[in-house]
Amino acid sequence: EPEVTQTPSHQVTQMGQEVILRCVPISNHLYFYWYRQILGQKVEFLVSFYNNEISEKSEIFDDQFSVERPDGSNFTLKIRSTKLEDSAMYFCASSEAPSTEAFFGQGTRLTVV
Amino acid sequence: DAKTTQPNSMESNEEEPVHLPCNHSTISGTDYIHWYRQLPSQGPEYVIHGLTSNVNNRMASLAIAEDRKSSTLILHRATLRDAAVYYCILKRNTDKLIFGTGTRLQVFP
Numbered sequence: 001e002p003e004v005t006q007t008p009s010h011q012v013t014q015m016g017q018e019v020i021l022r023c024v025p026i027s028n029h030l031y032f033y034w035y036r037q038i039l040g041q042k043v044e045f046l047v048s049f050y051n052n053e054i055s056e057k058s059e060i061f062d063d064q065f066s067v068e069r070p071d072g073s074n075f076t077l078k079i080r081s082t083k084l085e086d087s088a089m090y091f092c093a094s095s096e097a098p099s100t101e102a103f104f105g106q107g108t109r110l111t112v113v
Numbered sequence: 114d115a116k117t118t119q120p121n122s123m124e125s126n127e128e129e130p131v132h133l134p135c136n137h138s139t140i141s142g143t144d145y146i147h148w149y150r151q152l153p154s155q156g157p158e159y160v161i162h163g164l165t166s167n168v169n170n171r172m173a174s175l176a177i178a179e180d181r182k183s184s185t186l187i188l189h190r191a192t193l194r195d196a197a198v199y200y201c202i203l204k205r206n207t208d209k210l211i212f213g214t215g216t217r218l219q220v221f222p
Contacts, residue, residue: 004156033209035157043157043200043212056209091156099145099206104156 002026006092006105013082013112021077021108023092032075033093033102034067036060043091048098049075082112117201122217125191133186133216135201140181144203147210148175148186152197157212160186160199196220 005024013019025032034046047057049067066078075094079086089107118136125131137146148160161168161175163184168175174187188195200215 042214045209048209101159107156
């Protein structure tokens with residue numbers, strides 16, 4: 001069964017450093033998403049991406065965040081200067097269309113120290 | 114975003130049916146009812162969705178009230194692997210998923 005793959009599974013970084021979280025969405029999917037989940041809290045929407053541009057973003061997704069689809073398979077989330085409060089599980093998701101089911105990856109646990 | 118209300122937690126015994134309720138009294142005509150679940154230490158996983166009619170798939174059944182103000186996710190025979198947080202989400206076709214706090218389902222052997 002096709003799946004969304006995220007790497008790394010766990011990333012530890014120092015405050016102020018840049019991190020890039022990587023995702024390989026399902027190959028025929030066109031819509032891509034990033035969500036995050038702070039420990040013990042809800043899954044929060046960050047950004048949706050379609051046709052090489054951001055279609056929607058939340059208040060959390062400020063200027064420190066960016067997304068990119070650098071090639072035909074990868075979808076990345078970059079945090080330019082990490083803060084302690086960026087520590088969370090980050091989930092990538094993809095779907096064929098906004099109306100169809102979204103498939104989520106296993107997540108990247110980001111720990112900012 | 115239209116709001117859903119779910120119990121914080123529910124319990125079940127293995128191999129028994131589980132009925133997970135969801136209230137959504139402010140649902141609009143274009144809102145689909147989606148269910149996702151999140152197993153421990155994993156990403157959310159799609160379970161089922163519907164608009165007006167009851168729906169069945171290999172994972173579960175979705176029973177939608179006639180007035181659409183509530184719905185019930187039915188797991189026909191709970192297994193230990195079904196222990197998860199279950200999210201009931203209202204979503205229009207072009208909207209992103211907005212997760213609430215969901216129902217934490219415990220399954221006992």
